[in-house]
Amino acid sequence: MLQWLRHYRRAQLPGDISAGLVVAMMMIPQGMAYAIVAGLPPVAGIYASILPPLVYALFGSSMTQSVGPMAIVSLMTAAVIGPLAAAGSGLYTVLAAQLALVAGAVLLLCGALRMGFLANFFSRPVMGGFTFGSAVVIALGQLHALLGADALHDLSKLQVHAPSALLGGASLLALLLAKRYMAALLRRCGLPTAAAEIGARLAPMLVVLTATALMAWSDLPARGVRLTGAVPAGLPGLNLAISAAHWRPLLQPGLLIGFIVFLMSMSAAQTLALKRNEKLLSNHELVGLGAANVASALSGGFPVTGSISRSAVNFAAGANTPLASVFTSLLLAGALVAPTGWLALLPLPTLAATIIVAVLGMLEFDTLRLAWRYDRGDAAAWLASGVGVLALGVEAGVVIGVALSMGTLIWRASRPHIAVLGRIAGSEHFRNIERYPAETQPGLLMLRVDANLFFGNAEAVSERVEEELRGHPGTRHLVLVMSAVSSIDTTALFALGELNENLKRRGIGVHLAEVKGPVLDRLRHSELLARLNGRLFLSTAMACDELQRFLVVE
Structure with missing residues (x-):
């Protein structure tokens, strides 16, 4: 005071x-x-x-x-x-x-x-x-x-x-x-x-x-x-x-x-x-x-x-x-x-x-114009709250806008972006093959998960992994690049464990790369690392180089 x-x-x-x-x-x-x-x-x-x-x-x-x-x-x-x-x-x-x-x-x-x-x-x-x-x-x-x-x-x-x-x-x-x-x-x-x-x-x-x-x-x-x-x-x-x-x-x-x-x-x-x-x-x-x-x-x-x-x-x-x-x-x-x-x-x-x-x-429309160009979900939230106030009253408009905004957030979080990575020629950089001229290796599938893993998206991540595996039928090793993952909850931990066991039965190795320190500290308190059908790599480049040698031997 x-x-x-x-x-x-x-x-x-x-x-x-x-x-x-x-x-x-x-x-x-x-x-x-x-x-x-x-x-x-x-x-x-x-x-x-x-x-x-x-x-x-x-x-x-x-x-x-x-x-x-x-x-x-x-x-x-x-x-x-x-x-x-x-x-x-x-x-x-x-x-x-x-x-x-x-x-x-x-x-x-x-x-x-x-x-x-x-x-x-x-x-x-x-x-x-x-x-x-x-x-x-x-x-x-x-x-x-x-x-x-x-x-x-x-x-x-x-x-x-x-x-x-x-x-x-x-x-x-x-x-x-x-x-x-x-x-x-x-x-x-x-x-x-x-x-x-x-x-x-x-x-x-x-x-x-x-x-x-x-x-x-x-x-x-x-x-x-x-x-x-x-x-x-x-x-x-x-x-x-x-x-x-x-x-x-x-x-x-x-x-x-x-x-x-x-x-x-x-x-x-x-x-x-x-x-x-x-x-x-x-x-x-x-x-x-x-x-x-x-x-x-x-x-x-x-x-x-x-x-x-x-x-x-x-x-x-x-x-x-x-x-x-x-x-x-x-x-x-x-x-x-x-x-x-x-x-x-x-x-x-x-x-x-x-x-x-x-x-x-x-009365300003700058936010709506920007949201319409940048994010239609946010534009819908603007319109919903504004029309809600006009049609249903102030309280209802606020509730509708907040509900739609939170619903959009949950919907996005439940469908995380996952990129197939390839190597930029002559470098140790790995990028999304849909955006860059990156090279992939036969038998090796590298996926970068661009979201935290929690109960709301665990199933969606598992389904996307299976979808990519179906699109790459010769895959012998799967690398999950975790550089964008800051947390993994218990439901997602079980999902990763089930994915690991499923791919193990199919003869596909599951590897983790670039796991953040706080996430790794928590994983050490689980059985996932001990049962992992693969290895833990410090970087994506190290995983790619090491697994390429395995593929040559195989």
């Missing part, structure tokens, strides 16, 4: 202060917007942005991670709580906090058990498809607010409220133009590149302030443009409000949300850590994120995570340590302590526009 504070330098303070101010300005509209996505009162987004970053600063290992509400996690929260309680009700708020508590407890437990490696089981294509599907769902879900209509499941029946649609469309256009041109415009005005990028990121705050001023000075509210409504002044109270009857429905979603929280936070934190050549500790991140979610539950919030875009702004604004997030929290707390009447005038169409523009930035 607080390793960064023990080595804090005064020179780091200006950067932390400026970053804290910039992110706080960004968080007010963003936090309120993401609370709306989660089906909660807008102020819940600010509540979830005060205590969680403070707690993360105590336990987390990232120097520039910005923890708080995030679009996808907010969508997942709404998907989980929606069937259990009416949006905006007291029970809904309690269950959202309880969901954060469950997710936080899961993350803390995983951190205590040092299970940070679990992030490796969620592939990049699955994450890309999940993000794409979630972004589309969020954007479609905000159309009714953008156009001033009632929330409907059938978009074809959407009734447009003209003043709201005009305001929402203008806000959307302004945000899109700012995203596309504002940084370049600020650079032309003489601002440094970094400052111009930060200024462009603050465009949502400028648009929200402009729209709020318009609401105060016009009759648009009287004409039916919906506002956020009164925002309670003062800091959130610390309490643990739970519903005992809803623990079971929240356990599985809480586990899934905790997993997504960790994965997204690690993605953001690792990107920034690499830029600063810093060490990121995955198990510390689990503890930090878990504690942050527990803190959110205690302060009337909902599940939170590290935001890629917000963390990037924090980094670009000069953040050196988690003290920047501490300043952000203090500034947001000050915004609630100060008069909050102006927040009640924020128009919902403008907040909807900020949400749509934010999630549109998550």
Whole structure:
């Protein structure tokens, strides 16, 4: 805890202060917007942005991670709580906090058990498809607010409220133009590149302030443009409000949300850590994120995570340590302590526009294009998770994508690549005869197994060996080149033993070459080496030379 504070330098303070101010300005509209996505009162987004970053600063290992509400996690929260309680009700708020508590407890437990490696089981294509599907769902879900209509499941029946649609469309256009041109415009005005990028990121705050001023000075509210409504002044109270009857429905979603929280936070934190050549500790991140979610539950919030875009702004604004997030929290707390009447005038169409523009930035197809060219299985996982989210919901989309990704991994592992080796003329190099002009020897079959041997592929390896033997009927000696084999489990050991006995009865010698040290150490504890119908060779070249002499004698 607080390793960064023990080595804090005064020179780091200006950067932390400026970053804290910039992110706080960004968080007010963003936090309120993401609370709306989660089906909660807008102020819940600010509540979830005060205590969680403070707690993360105590336990987390990232120097520039910005923890708080995030679009996808907010969508997942709404998907989980929606069937259990009416949006905006007291029970809904309690269950959202309880969901954060469950997710936080899961993350803390995983951190205590040092299970940070679990992030490796969620592939990049699955994450890309999940993000794409979630972004589309969020954007479609905000159309009714953008156009001033009632929330409907059938978009074809959407009734447009003209003043709201005009305001929402203008806000959307302004945000899109700012995203596309504002940084370049600020650079032309003489601002440094970094400052111009930060200024462009603050465009949502400028648009929200402009729209709020318009609401105060016009009759648009009287004409039916919906506002956020009164925002309670003062800091959130610390309490643990739970519903005992809803623990079971929240356990599985809480586990899934905790997993997504960790994965997204690690993605953001690792990107920034690499830029600063810093060490990121995955198990510390689990503890930090878990504690942050527990803190959110205690302060009337909902599940939170590290935001890629917000963390990037924090980094670009000069953040050196988690003290920047501490300043952000203090500034947001000050915004609630100060008069909050102006927040009640924020128009919902403008907040909807900020949400749509934010999630549109998550729509990227680069991963799908690369996967389609490189690995169709990964491309299928991207499509499955994306379509699953759109057709069946967030949780189902994640499960489908992960299942397909793991299924593809198991399918590949069960069908390992096995190459017939030949010698490159005039050398001691042996290569796949299908790829290189390599020479083979009559009566000698050399096979390189390019995978670890385990219960899932032992039978497939044995079948492939028999297939190659049928294709080389004059084989007297079989050499299994084990240079790519790092482990052999018990099932595969039995399979090798059975293969050895079978070929021994047929008068075919079985030899092993280039067995790795750790594998050899374990084989010495078995009877395979003692019963081997052949020899153990240090290299493929030595096996080839020695067995050629045997073949000449025979």
